[in-house]
Structures are given as structure tokens and as C-alpha cells.
Amino acid sequence: MPCAVIITAIRLEYEAVCRHISNLKEETYKGMVYGRGRFFANGNWWTVGIVETGAGNVNAGLKAERAIAYFQPNVILFVGVAGGIKDVKLGDVVAATKVYGYESGKETDSNFQTRPEVGRSTNDLVERAKAEARKSDWLKRLKSIEKSKQDIVADPKVYVEPIASGEKVIASKESPLYQFIRNSYNDAIAVEMEGRGVLEAAYANQQVSAIVIRGISDLLVGKGEADAAGSQEIAALRASAFAFEVLSKLEPNPVLKIGSITLLTTIVVSIIRLLGVFQPLELLYFDQMVRMQGSQDSDERLVIVEITEENINKYAEEYAKQNKQSNKSGPDATHNKQNNIYQYNPGASLPDQIIEKLLRKLLDKKTTVIGLDIYRPYDNKLKSLADEFKKKGTEIVFICKFPDAENKTSGQNPPPDVSVDERVGLSDFIDDYDGITRRQIIRMGTNSNEYEHKKSKCKPFDYQKTPMESFSFKVTQKYLYATNQRKYEIIQNLDKNSRIYHEKDKNKIELQPLDQNVKGGYHLKEIGGFHILLRYRFAKKGNEKYSVRNIAHKTYSVDDVLNSDSSSDFNKLDLKDKIVLIGTPVESYDNIVPTPFSDEGQNSPVYGLYIQGQMISQLVSAALDQKPLLKAGTLDKEILLIFIFSLIGSILAQLFKESLKTLVIIVSANFFAYYLFCLVMFFQFHTWLSLISPVAGLLLASGSMTILVDMKFILRKNNS
Template identity: 30%
Template sequence: MITKLHQVIRSFLVDNSNEKSSEDIKRIPVNSGKNNQKQSQQLWLFSLPSIIISTLFVTGGIITLRQTGHLQFLELVAYDQMVRVVSSNGSDPRLLIVEVNEEDIKQQKKWPLTDEVIAKVLNQLQEHNPRLIALDIYRDIPHPPGTDTLTKALEQDNIVVVKQLPMGDEPGVTAPETVPKNRVGFSDLPIDPDNVVRRTFLYVESPSGKIKEYSFALQIVLNYLSDNYSSFQVNPDYLKLNSTKIIALNNTSGGYVLPPSEAMGWQILVKYRSKQIRQVISLTDVLTGNFDPNLIKDKIVLIGVTTPNEKDTFPTPYSATATENFEMAGVEIHGQIVSQLLGTVLQEEQTFWFWPEGVEWVWIGFWSLLGGVVVWRSQRLWILGGNVILVVAGLWGLCFLLFTQSGWIPLVPPLLGFLLSGTCVLAYKTVYQTYHDPLTGLANRRSLEQRLQQLNHQNISQQSELVAVLFIDVNRFKSINDGLGHQAGDYLLTAMSQRLQQQLNSRKHLGRVGGDEFAIWLKPVKDKQDVVSFAEKLQQVLSQPLSWQGQEIYPTVTVGISFEETGRNFHGPELLRYADIAMHKAKEFNCSRPQIFEAGMDTQAVQRWHLETDLRLGLEQKEFQLYYQPIISLTTGNIAGFEALVRWNSKTRGFVSPGDFIPVAEETGLIVPLGEWILTEACRQIRAWHERFPRNPALIMSVNLSGRQFSQPNLVKQIQTILDVAGIEGDRLKLEITESMIMNNVEEAISLLNRLKGLGLRLSIDDFGTGYSSLSYLHRFPVDTLKVDKSFVGRMEDGKDSHKYIQIVRTIISLGHNLDLDVIAEGIETEGQMNILESLRCKYGQGYLFSRPLSSENAEALLAEDNPI
């Protein structure tokens, strides 16, 4: 039965429609993925110049800043942070430091320490077989008593002493003459511009090569490895111990930008292993023998001053987070360097490595480019924020990962490049999106209006020319958007923009000026008919079907055209508005041809705007009232209920037809508060009539529900509140819903209908047979009534097709009975129509034959009569 009705209605409607059947339309299936990709590529091409320009500009600026040293401080701060994170807490078991602290100096009661004290310490240590003793205390002049004793103690071949190289006018500090040169090393810890020690000299050589000096730490290592290394080589870029290369710093290594004089010699970064890299005993402990001998055996013992008062302490990368003792003693830094060199030679640990300058520039450029790409591709603010956080974290993580592998690559320059390039592109994108549609890349309404006005300025001193604007609206776009999803809607719009661009010589003539609206301007126009013909061609091109994920989309468009000559009275925005008005006029007339703007059309648009204003005022001033049309039982002739119909008696306009103000209310959303008032008033009225005219069965009040109301998320709660306030049961109220409202989203509609049914309401499908074909879902809808549309009822008596309409009505009534639904026929105006409906066993009817809509007073009088008909 359902299939038969579907065929009857479909064949009849198709036979009488002006639209071509799907078989008559030339099919042009389009791959949605390829078109979306093509559209994305086009938008990418538009954005690419701005991204490239910002990348080059920002990269060049940052490289300039870096080369001038303005970013060095920030880069060194980042370096210190990574040092603190990477460093372990373990000490090097090969090292022991004998510290001379403040308490030791107080006990000795003399500074510098006497030669006798130093000698005693050396001899005490030698008794426990240290591998090497490194004296990090200057001994350039004697400090008797005990000078001879110290000289004898220093003759041991496992002792290395420190000296200081001359610096400028300062002569330096020499080592005792009796100590061989291969057991003397210079102490020179370069201090960076921010007063932190991060690097050290290992070796210096005079330009002639005659003078070669080894650092204190390097001499310690060379003596420690005396039995394990066979060669020490010096190359311009590295030092080589056996097969181990120790790469030398240059003035631009890593984040450094140093004057060449600061990078002289063979320097390396100090690879801080830990803030506490050594075990420590004090000078007093050694002198008194208060220590474990195993701490000394086979160890490298460094002897040095650790008290800050003697100015032999330095800030290190650890100093930034320390609140006390934030400086490290020189002897401890030497211990760090010794541990680093031993690890490099014996455990094959990596020394710090760096990228060449050219690679670093490419690195900065890459992140600058990425900043522009990320900003352009991020369509929402929260997405942009998330992407920025992810990229910045990724950059930090990558730099930190390489740092753990002893690689120091720039962090701050690429970070600034990413942020600054992104900021530039964001500024461009903001301006771009102010004048362009983000989906299609076309000019938006503002931009198109400016172009039209500039077009006039270019010709203001020349002979006037005729300009045409075509305003194109995609019909039923909301249905496609809701039925197939927003991605399908976006695809449809991009496909339409591509088709339009293919018909034009230049993109600048085209714009997207609304959600589903496009506009084209043409100049100069010689013949208006040519423009009309072009518009008709566009309608044909744009109406060709599209394929979206296996679904066929059959788009149609409505076109409005306006003409105006350039000159002093030319106004671009008005020309665009006139074309818009003409398009809406074509929609109003349901015209398939382009509509040309004519004088007076804008007056109608203004009138519509005034109607909207008066409608808002009417709602505020309660100018609306309900009229009630009886619904009659065709078997008994009694009133079974009423349909509540809203009427507007405006204080300024007088009576306004529902056909005039309901569409405006729907379009503006005012139908929502108006519909709530209608429900409230109808429920109040039916309760009053129940109390005055108790009867069995009770009267039912039918109320039309608009599409806007049906989509309100709080509809069920709102109706429950209205029923509670009115004090009536839900089955006294019947909601009338059109097919199209249900079929927009069937599953959600069924869920909502079930929730409404849960309130006890009665539900009716209004205008059945005129909207979407809901036959395949009808058995799932929890409805009570089908209403036969008056367009079918009114054509059952006259005309050559009356038998077809009788057949349609018969099928709807039979379908309703088979599904246990009541059937109400609308629009009954003659006895003949009523007789036909009675013969078809239609149970209820309403129409002018029985009564026009009545005021509440007249409806109440009708109810009071013993025989209402």
C-alpha cells in the first residue's frame, strides 16, 4: 500500500511540475575529494606569496639580529636551561677535590698558605697512592717556611700544577721552575658576556708555533693517560687524542656570536655533568688524617680554594636557579672539564657539535616558513593556539633531544622566526579575510562593493559606461546542508565558485557575498540582452548535477540583475543591493529566468524591512490574537476540536494577512516567541472551554508548530511548562507538523516526536502529500493524525484531473486507516467535496463550508448551541 501511494503521488507531481526529470538532466559526476583538493590548492596559491614574503623578511631580519649578537643572551639562557635539565646528580668516581674553605683558612691563620702546609698536604696524599695530584693553587713565589720541602714534594711525577698566562698588560702567574713543563697547565676560564662560564681553553699556540701551552685540565688528562695514549695532535679545527677528535669552538658555534678575539685558541664548551661532580674533603681533613684512604687511591686529586672570598669562584649555568652558593669554584670547574675529557677519550662520549652557519640559516628559514603555514591553515583561534603550543613544544623538544646527544643548535632564532612569521601572516590573513571569503578565496561583499566603487572612480572623468551586476543565489542550500552535512554544503559552494570562475575571464569580477550567494559585475555592457543570455547560461551551467560521496546533488540557482551607468551618481553598494532585490523578486515569483531590477522593487524591500520592525513592535505591544476554526466530525456533525490560527491587527497597519507576516517571522526567528505565545494562549483557551462545556470526548486544540520551533533544543521542556501553567492534560493539545520539518533529519525528528509523545500530546502531520515523501518512515512516526492538504481536496470536483486528486485523497485516507490514524481533510468549501469525503470514509473535516476561523467569543457561542452545524 505504501509503495502504491508513493508511486501515485510521485508520478502525479512529476507530471505536473515545471522541473525536468533526472533523466533529462545531463549528469556531470564530480569527485568531491579531488574538487576539495583543487579548491584547497587554489587557496594555498593565494596565500603562498604572503607566506614566502613573510618567511624571507623575518628570516633575513632574524639572521641579521643573530649575526649582530642581539639574540646571544636569549640563546645562552636557553642553553643554561637545557644544561640544568640534562645534568645528572652522580659524581665522577675518578675525582676527589681537596678544598680550601673558609674554615681551613681561619685555622691556618695565614693566607696565602705557607709552602710547608702545601707540602704536608701533598705528602699526606702521596702516602695513599693517588693516580694524580693537581695543585690548583698558584705558587709563583715562595711562601716560607717550608719552601725546600715543597720543592721536593713537587718533584713527584704524578703532580700537575697550575699557572696563569699573561693577559694584556698583566704578566700572568708562573709555576715553580722545578716542575717540568709537561706537568704545568694554564688556568683560563673565559667568561661570557653575561658573566657565566660555559667554555674553556684547552690549548693555545703562538702564530709562529714556537710557544705551545696546554690548559691545566688538559695536562691533567694527558698525564692521567700517559700509559694509554700514543699521540696528541693539533689541527686548526680540532684537537686529537689518539683517534678521538675534540672539536674546537668558533665564534658562531651554537648560539654564540663572539668577537673573533674571544674565540682564539682551541676552546670547547664545558659539558657540565652535575653540579656536584666530585667527592670533597677539606684541607683540615687531610692535615689531620681524618679521611678514608680509599677516597684517594688511584684517584685524580684536585687541590683548590672554594671560598668565594678569594675570588676564585664563577657563575655557571646552575647559577640562575640558585639562591645561595650560586657560584662554582675554579677547582670544581676544572674537575668538570677533566671528567668531560676523560669521558670523551675513554668512554667515547661525544663532545659538543654544531651546525655550519649555512645550515643554521636554513633551519631558521624552515621554522619561519612553518609559522606562516600553521597560522594560515588554522581556521579557528583555539586551533591556532593549540598548533602554536604544539609547534613551540616540538621545537624545544627537538633542540633538547639533540642537546642530550651533545648537539647545540639554535633555539631562540627559529622560535622567533616561527612566531614573527606567524604574526605577519596572521596580520595579512586578518586583512585578507576582511575582504575575502575564507572558503572559496573569492572577494566578499565588502571587497566587491569597494571594487565597484573604484571602478566608478577610474571612469569618473571618462565617458560613462553601463555596468551590470548579477546576484546568484543557490536554491535549497539549507536543505542540502542539513540533509548531507556541512561538508557537502561547503563542497557545493566551492564547486559553484569553480564553475563561475570558468565562465569569467578574471576572478576580480566574482565574489561570494553571502552564505549561499555569489555576485558578478560586468563592464562595459553594450546590450542588456547579452547579460540576460549570459545569466541564463550560468543557470544552466550551475544546475548541472554534482556527485558527493555517492549522492547526487541537483543544484538550482536564482539570478537577479541590475544595471547602472558609471558617473557621479553611481553607487556600487546600491547596484549590488538592487541585484539582490531582483533575485529575491525572482524567488517570490518562483521564476526560473533571471529577473532584472525595476524601479519600485526596492520600495518593496523597504516595505518588508518596515514589516519586520512593526512585527517586533506588535509582539511587544501584544497586538496578536488567536482565531479558532472548528474541526467537524463528518459522521456526527459535531465539533471535535479547533485549530488555533494567529491573526495580527496592527495599530499602524490594521489587519495583516498571515501570508504576509508569517514568512517574515520565520525568516527573522520571531516565530519562536510568537509560537510560544500561541501555545500558551491556546492551552489557556481550551482549559476554559473544558470547564464551561464538559463533554465526552473532550475537545482537542490543534496548534501549528513552525520549523524554527521544532528545532529549538528546549521545546519539550517549554511545552511541559505551558501545560503545567494551563493546568491541562497533554492529550488535549495536538501539534501539527509538516512533512518537510520531519524529513530534514529523520532520526532526530523521531526522537523528538517520541519525547513530545511522552508528554501525552497528540501529533498530526499537516499538509500530507505536498512535502518530502515520508512514506517509508511513516510507520515509525508516533503520530495520531494525517491532514489531507486543501490543494488535493479543492480539486476533487472540477477539472479534467479531478479523478486523480480523488485517487490521491482515497489513498491517503486508506493509508491512515491502515495505520490506525485519524484523517482530517482541510479546505472543505462545498457540499460536493464533503459528500466525496464521506464516501471515502474520511472521519473529520474543516473548512469554510462549516465555519471560517472565529474569535474566541464567536467560537464559544458556537459551542453553546445545541446543534453547532
């Protein structure tokens, strides 16, 4: 906020100044008692310091110097009364261009030789005083004066001329001193006792603009009568009215105003950003960029086997017939245990014998990794089957699900007797406030304090220290190891401090976890584990439309696999070095997951099976193909961007304040340029930068400056 110090000599002058300021309070500094208040005009708030110095240039100069040191003002105005020498009448106002120190000189035997010391008001204030003297706007500030007193000295004029200053009170035009001033300083139109000292203090502080403004309270004759009639009060009120009119038209240092608007805007926008207000718009923008990536090829390493609704109905009917023929009833009964490993329990999508047959078919094709993305009851014979497959070069990864205390669900336990650390991955997804999945879990710690988590078996052996790995990460690690590639390295065991990276041919890709600083446009209150941004593949297979469902190179049903023969497409497929995902994309068996591509048509929300495929593909492609992962901008750099764009907005509004249309065009161009910059960062450097908060800084700063300009225009128009 800009600051002005107003110097007065006597109480009457001090009180006249106080009429124009608000929130007046006392402050002390080195034995001095100051008044401090605020003055608002034309869109600017000024801090105003008031000093009463007493009579004399020495006093005025000394106390003005102290006031400058204390208030560090931009402007100093001396406001008070003076005696008129020539050309003026009672109640007129004089703004001094310069102040002669008439007592400076040399006294000889014959005469006094003048060596005048001249204090000059600064040019900016002199020019502003001249401009205001040509107008009558300042008279509107006199409405608080009683009309009876206005009648005493009507129709005041303002002169911008030199005045004289000394230590003597001149009360007669017949005095030798008066004649001396008239002869030696014949352009001075008024005389007073403090202005020279104030301008000396201002001269010693070059950063301060200064001017002396005096109201004519007497004409050096009939001084007592004039004072008794209230001329001093009228003169002080008019001098202060004109002084504040000059002050109101001053433009504070634009650097100070730009800095203030920039800092305030940065603070406001940063607070709004930290409260999460911008997150919905940021995520909409993120989804737009994801959709703009264009189509990509499906992942040739990935094959999906779907347990379709037709498969479920078909094998349920066949199982019912077998039960009836063997005099067994209901799906709770057990098959011939010599031919079947598992029970066909309620809720299972397929009979146990079909699942085993499917797995063995994939084993025969030398599949590298099988991911079983299905929830079903298992008995304790599954471990031996998994061990058998591993010996033959095929890894099987199962899923489990954490309990959800908020939604009061108990989760899903892993198969019994299967090592969770070795063969089970967490199937949970992280969805945002709008239900869309944009992030991928890598590792997540269990909440050992929750009762349901204590009962759940979906946790690693040392769950208090070791986070649970996700299904997609577990499948990826198994695949990399089975194909003789380096696995992702995990440094430090504690989840919040862990680093996960993959290195191939001296190229290093590190997974960047989202956290309280690395968040892009997210508002993340709590970070539940190690998770990264999910970069979807939008792929096309054959004549199908582009979709996130088409992540896998090939997709088969259970019947396609079990009924394949030498001429079938599945039989021709080489599954060596392939990942096969088995899942049930049926509403009652799998989650329906909205994505950034979701709409009402082809890209409606998809089943979790395909999302797992997207996540596995992202990790494997990053490790083996060096396909870049999405990174998120950091909060500290985002706040820096908010500051930069707030500064740009403030500067632009200052530069183009006379043309709103031009300002709108330039600000729009800056917005568009930053929008393109964010796109370049996303597509070329794979980094998601926040768009909304820096743009909010740009708009708020430029808008605030524009409102101030408009307010000044309106106020000036109302005052005219």
C-alpha cells in the same frame, strides 16, 4: 611581488590607468617605452606595467606579446573604451567574457560566410568580474573624477558579456557592418578594435590570466557629440576603476606569496641572529636543558683537598708563634731553611712547609696526578721536588694565568724553572656576557703583541706557534699517560686549524671546538682559542644536596690529610689511579664562578676549584668512559632551520587564514614539537641546537601572513 600588465590603445586610456598607480617611471625594452609603477590593495603590492599600443588588433597583439616577455606578468588587463551595440548606455562598463573577431571568414560571390575567431578571457578573471559587477565597491575608485563629469553619465552599470573586435571604426547603426555584427554576433554588446589581439597574445602564454574591460564612450550614433562632451574620458576612467577593483580582489599566486614571505623572513631573522639579539634567550634555554639533565654520580677518579679558611688562620697563627719563639718577625721572614723549602710570602694561603708536607703525604699514598690549583710565590727549589715526585710515579701540574690587558691585570706567572710545556696549565675561565661559565678552554694562544704578554712567563717555549694548554687539559693528559691510556691526539699545531680527539677500542671521541660556524645559540664575534662546551655533573654525596661542588668522589681539608691516622677515612682511601686537586675555596684566594645551576641557595656561584674539577672530569670521562661530550649546532644548519620554519609558518598562515584561533593552536603545536625535538637532540644526541631563531622564523612568517590577511579584511571592510 605579483605583476600585472595593463594594455591601452590610446593616450587617454593610458592616463586613466596612471591615476591608480604610484611610483610611475619609464622603462625601455626592444624599442618599446613602458610605464612601471606599483599598486597596493588589500594587503598586496602589485607591480604594474602599462603599454600604449595604438589602434588595431595586430598592433595590440604584437606589443602585448613583447610586454609579456618583458614583465613576465601574472595578469593582463586590456583597459579602454568601446562603442555600445545594445543594452548599454554611455558610461557603462563591459568586461568581456569573449571577443569575436568579426572580420574572419570567407567572401563568396553571394555573401560573406563567417568563420569567427574567438578570444576568451580566462575563467578566473571572468568570475571575479562577475562578482565585482554585483557590487558597487569599484565606484569608490572614481572619487578623483570631477563631479561635473560624473553628472554626464550617472549610475553606471557593469556587464560581463561578449564583445566584437575588428579593424574598422563603426560610426553608424545604419551601416552594413553594424547590421552584419548584429545578425552574426547578436550576443555581443559592444565593439572595439584591440581586444582580440591581446587575448591571442595571452593565449600563447598559458601562465597569464587575461580579460578585456571597456567603458562605453559612444553608442555608434552621435559619436562626435559624445566625445566632445567628455564621454571618452569618463568611459576610460570607469573602465580603469573597475579593472583595478578586479585586480585588487585577486589573490596572488600563494606559492609566490609564501616564497616571498619565507625568503624575507629568513633574511631578517638571520640578520637578527648574526647581530646576537637572540643570544640571551638561547643561553637561558641552554641553562634550562643543563639543569634538566638530572643528577649524576660524582667522579670516583677525582679527590679534592681544600685549603679552608680555618686552615689558613690556624697555620698562620702557628707560624707567628714559631717566628716569635725564634725571634723572627712577620710573615716575610724565612723559616729554618734546613727544614723548609719555600718562604711564607705575603698572600700565600699556607706556609711552604705545610704545602710540602701535604704533597709528600699524597706521594706516600701513590697519588697518580696532583693538580695544584693555587696561586703562590715559589722559589727555584720546586723543580727538584716535582722531579722527585715524577720518579716515584706522581705527576704534579701547576697553574698560571694570562695577563688581562682589558682589566689591566698582570696575570700569574708559573713557578720558576718549571717547564711550562710539561707541567703548567692555564687556569683561565671563559665567562659569557652574563658572567656564567658554560665553556671550557682546551688550548689558547698568547697575544705576543701585548706588552703584558711579552713580560709574562705564562706561555709555552715556542709561544708564537704553540698554544698554551689549559690546566684541566694538562692534568687529563698527565693522568691518561700515567695510567697507560692513550692521550688526546692533537693534529696540526696551529690552534685555529687543530683537531683534538681520543681513540679507545676503536671508539673515537673528538673535541668539537666552538668557532664562527659551530656555535649553537652563541653569538661569538671572536674565538679566543680552542674551547668546548662544558657539561656539568650535578652530583650528590652522602646527605648533602645536589650541587656542582660535589664533583669529587671525596673532599678533604688540609687537616684531614695531615692529621690522618690508621682509622681515618683519608688513610683508608686508595689514591692510586686518582687525581687530587688542591685548591683554596676562599673568597680572597679563588675566583667565584656562576654556573647554569647558580641561584641564591645551595647552588650559588662556586669557587674555581670545583669548576676545574668539572672540566677535568669531563675530559677524563670522555676518554675512558666514552661519556659523550656536548656538541653545538652549526650556523649554516641553523639558517636552514630558520628557512624551514619560516616556510612552515607561511604555509600554515595561508592554510588557516580564515581562523586565527586555529592558526595559533597549530603554530603553538609546531613550536612545542620543535622544542621537544631540541630536547631529544640534547639528551639523546648530545647536540645543542638553536631554539629561538627557528621559532622566531616560524612566528614572524606566520604573523606576517596573518597581518596581511587582517589588513585585507580591514581594507575590504572600510571599502564596503
